[in-house]
Amino acid sequence: xQSVTQLDSHVSVSExxxxxxxxxxxxxxxxxxxxxxxxxxxxxxxxxxxTSAATLVKGINGFEAEFKKSETSFHLTKPSxxxxxxxxxxxxxxxxxxxYNKLIFGAxxxxxxxx
Amino acid sequence: xxxxxxxxxxxxTATGQRVTLRCSPRSGDLSVYWYQQSLxxxxxxxxxxxNGEERAKxxxxxxxxxxxxxxxxxxxxxxxxxxxxxxLYFCASSGAHYGYTFGSGTRLTVV
Numbered sequence: 001x002q003s004v005t006q007l008d009s010h011v012s013v014s015e016x017x018x019x020x021x022x023x024x025x026x027x028x029x030x031x032x033x034x035x036x037x038x039x040x041x042x043x044x045x046x047x048x049x050x051t052s053a054a055t056l057v058k059g060i061n062g063f064e065a066e067f068k069k070s071e072t073s074f075h076l077t078k079p080s081x082x083x084x085x086x087x088x089x090x091x092x093x094x095x096x097x098x099x100y101n102k103l104i105f106g107a108x109x110x111x112x113x114x115x
Numbered sequence: 116x117x118x119x120x121x122x123x124x125x126x127x128t129a130t131g132q133r134v135t136l137r138c139s140p141r142s143g144d145l146s147v148y149w150y151q152q153s154l155x156x157x158x159x160x161x162x163x164x165x166n167g168e169e170r171a172k173x174x175x176x177x178x179x180x181x182x183x184x185x186x187x188x189x190x191x192x193x194x195x196x197x198x199x200x201x202x203l204y205f206c207a208s209s210g211a212h213y214g215y216t217f218g219s220g221t222r223l224t225v226v
Contacts, residue, residue, distance in 0.1 A: 102160060
């Protein structure tokens with residue numbers, strides 16, 4: 001069965017320092033993986049997606065994620081945090097069942113950025 | 116603007132009432148998904164429609180129903196509302212671009 005685990009419910013960093021949000025997945029086949037961001041009182045915005053092309057995926061706002069099959073991980077990183085990055089981040093894996101794709105969401109990681 | 120439009124943005128209603136949430140998918144997307152986001156349950160998949168037909172059901176209560184119309188917009192109907200139904204309801208659409216685009220959500224408050 002497909003599932004996704006976000007290893008940290010809260011991450012706190014200082015502005016200008018690197019960001020690492022961890023995500024592990026389990027899947028019986030090559031998955032498609034996504035990271036979404038949700039700012040307070042806003043909808044979900046796609047940051048980046050992995051669909052079996054390059055293992056290092058670059059997204060918007062300077063974020064990137066690396067697909068590591070051997071570690072079943074898809075961690076999200078950013079070299080230098082900005083105050084505007086404070087939000088909740090969701091790692092998502094697709095489940096293909098019954099002829100259709102369904103998104104499986106992680107529990108989310110809340111990122112706080114301090115001056 | 117993601118291209119997925121949800122109305123209304125906010126809704127306050129009393130217990131026992133019925134409400135309808137509306138979603139217009141991105142142009143060309145045939146699939147519409149509904150999700151509920153609450154503090155205690157996180158993001159829960161409710162239901163999916165593809166080109167007017169129900170494709171998959173998730174954790175959707177019997178008091179809730181949905182449909183997708185010929186113009187591909189979708190409505191989520193919530194009836195006999197309870198306090199616990201207060202949540203953010205998201206609609207997402209997907210198509211050939213193999214991405215899922217979310218609307219900004221409808222915040223439902225049941226009082």
